[in-house]
Amino acid sequence: MDFLFGVLLVLEALIALLMVAVVMLQPPKDPSGGMGSAFGGGFGEEVFGGRTGNVLSRATVVLGVLLILNTLGLALLNRGANASITGLETPPAQEQPAQ
Numbered sequence: 001m002d003f004l005f006g007v008l009l010v011l012e013a014l015i016a017l018l019m020v021a022v023v024m025l026q027p028p029k030d031p032s033g034g035m036g037s038a039f040g041g042g043f044g045e046e047v048f049g050g051r052t053g054n055v056l057s058r059a060t061v062v063l064g065v066l067l068i069l070n071t072l073g074l075a076l077l078n079r080g081a082n083a084s085i086t087g088l089e090t091p092p093a094q095e096q097p098a099q
Contacts, residue, residue, distance in 0.1 A: 012070050022060050
């Protein structure tokens, strides 16, 4: 179970990084360029051709769905675990006697 959790955690990080890259490659909506052009927004059209918007938009949706499904899988696997994600045990809360 720990192996599967580790694999899903690494997959989560890879999907998130890919999603950031795909969003940054998308062409800007406004003609002035915006923030996307500062990080290589026009580069996507040079690499993928004129239909870049459709390909990158579809990739964003697919990666978003994968990210959500993977996150739900991680949550279900970790649901029964009593430890935190770092593996450090949290001390049980001490009860104080009623006065």
